[in-house]
Amino acid sequence: MDETELPVAVVGAGPVGLAAAARLVERDLPVLVFEAGSEAGTSVRQWHHVRLFSRWGELVDPAAEKLLAPTGWVAPPADAYPTGREWAQRYLQPVAEVLGERVRFGARVVGVARRGRDLVVDAGRASEPLTVHVRSHGGSENGAGGGVEELVTARAVIDASGTWTGPNPLGGDGLPAPGEAAAADRIVYQVPDLNDPGVRARYAGQRVAVAGSGHSALTALVAFAELAAEHPGTHVDWLLRRRQVGNAFGGGAADELPARGALGRRAAEAVEAGHITTVTGFRTAAVERVDDGLALVGDDGRRLDPVGQVVAVTGFRPDLSWLSEVRLDLDPVLQAPRGLAPLIDPNVHSCGMVYPHGAGELAQPEPGVFLVGMKSYGRAPTFLAMTGYEQVRSVVAAIAGDEDAARRVELVLPETGVCGGAGLFDEPEGAAAGGCCGSPVPVSLSLGTPPTD
Structure with missing residues (x-):
């Protein structure tokens, strides 16, 4: 089979994963979305009672909205603030329904590898497709009771699995405290x-x-x-x-x-x-x-x-265990893609302003593997949905071979109004005061040539 006929595997049917799928459909590329839970936005539904501080107008991906249009879907008022429950029910679920059989629920990805090659083998990494190891368990979120395992051959993998299932412990050193x-x-x-x-x-x-x-x-x-x-x-x-x-x-x-x-x-x-x-x-x-x-x-x-x-409520961390057989280049501090880490490191700045970024920063040494959404932020906080939507627009363009669109990332993110100083701990005594943010302006960056499969 021609590699271009293979599906792109998207891990996670949350906001960013579904946006990635919508972008792939928009470009007429085959896609399979694997969701461990039983419905769209499984993680979002677990904080259903919390109201977002982003408006509806910032929470609906343009490609997903376009996909929904023929169904008669009516967008909620752009200036209203939904709860997690409303976001899942009024937007994520309808998107998953339009995608239909492209989304598989109760399907947990337990591994990704290069076909016939473990992590050590160099030969064929640029020519062989990826294999996605999937365990289906009938919608049971934790996969209890075993399940059926299968291998899915994929052209690329977009990991939008998030970090919700990996909350940081109470212990101040990053490990559970004795007695926790x-x-x-x-x-x-x-x-x-x-x-x-x-x-x-x-x-x-x-x-x-x-x-x-x-x-x-x-x-x-x-x-x-x-x-x-x-x-x-x-x-x-x-x-x-x-x-x-x-x-x-x-x-x-x-x-x-x-x-x-x-x-x-x-x-x-x-x-x-x-x-x-x-x-x-x-x-x-x-x-x-x-x-x-x-x-x-x-x-x-x-x-x-x-x-x-x-x-x-001390933050989250990514689960990297099932990516152990693909080659990753992650920042050793944040566990985020190395190219993105300097933009989001809370040790450096607390202003929350993240410059536009896309495939160039998110791609990994393993051809065709991309970390997006909260997963791309590793242990860093303050992720916005609109950031993830722009990420997958660029990533899907790279997968499709549209290098111009992949490099062209234009996004203005809202300032937090907080500047100057480390985000995790206080500045050392005597440190010079300063800011890490400027006035928000549209930014168009050349992000380098995205890798090819």
Whole structure:
């Protein structure tokens, strides 16, 4: 079979994976989307209660919208802000339905390799197709009970599997703290749905530790402050690894995503209301069970008052295990493609402004393999859907051999209103003040010649 007749395998039927599929259909290229879950946007549906700070107009991929048009699909109001549930039900599911049999649910990709060659073999890597090892398990998200395994031969692989299934642990050194696993019944790694009566009862009247400084942490602070106003005794210890709050609340009115700026302001108001105690410079080194809950111990020896529940929202990391037989060039710090890492490294800048990028930055030494979406950010935070949509537009153009379109990336991303300084920890004393952001302007970059299959 001519390699051009082979499908492009897309891993993940989330927002970016489905956008990649729509772009491939737009170019009349065969595509198969493999989704481990039972429906489109499986990961998005797990944070269904959280409202996005991107508008509908920034959450619908242009190629997917074009694909939906003949069905009579009506786009939601462009200026409205959906919840995760609404994004999945009103957009992702319809896109998957239009794609039809191109999307396979209950199909977990467990490996990718070059046909007949393991990682060590050089010969044939540019001429042989890729093999995608798929385990089908009837829609069971975790693949329990085994399943049927098959090999799918593919022209290229677009990994849009995300990072949702790899939350970072509570432990401050990147590994689960001693006692963390044993306390799993009292620790969650996502923002709880406090609208659910059962979940609400778990936290009402409790002292809760919230670890993290990103948008998920701010969302949790706001939700818990509202709970505390209704249920006396509810209190939050907000654990920050940095020495001071600094710009953790974001850019406020200067944020070009208004809802994101408003979230920071509401979180700051929640702290000021007295329902939240801020604990700075705290990196969890141990979790100890006590009679009335958990005691967290810091790496500096501090031992916090016991809490009943812990919410650890400290970011995510990619699962690279099933890519072990293809050649990757990833930044050793972020586990993101080496060409992209300098643009998103929170050690360098916290402004959230990422310059346009595409196939040139995302391609790997293994011909035809691309990491996109949240997976492409590795351990870095602050990914926007519109970034992923532009990524796959460029990547699909590269796969199709349209080098001009692959190189031509034009995108203006909204500023956060926060500039100057490292995003993970405070600047060392005496460091010069400075900014990492300029005024937002349209940028057209030449990204280099994309690799060929």
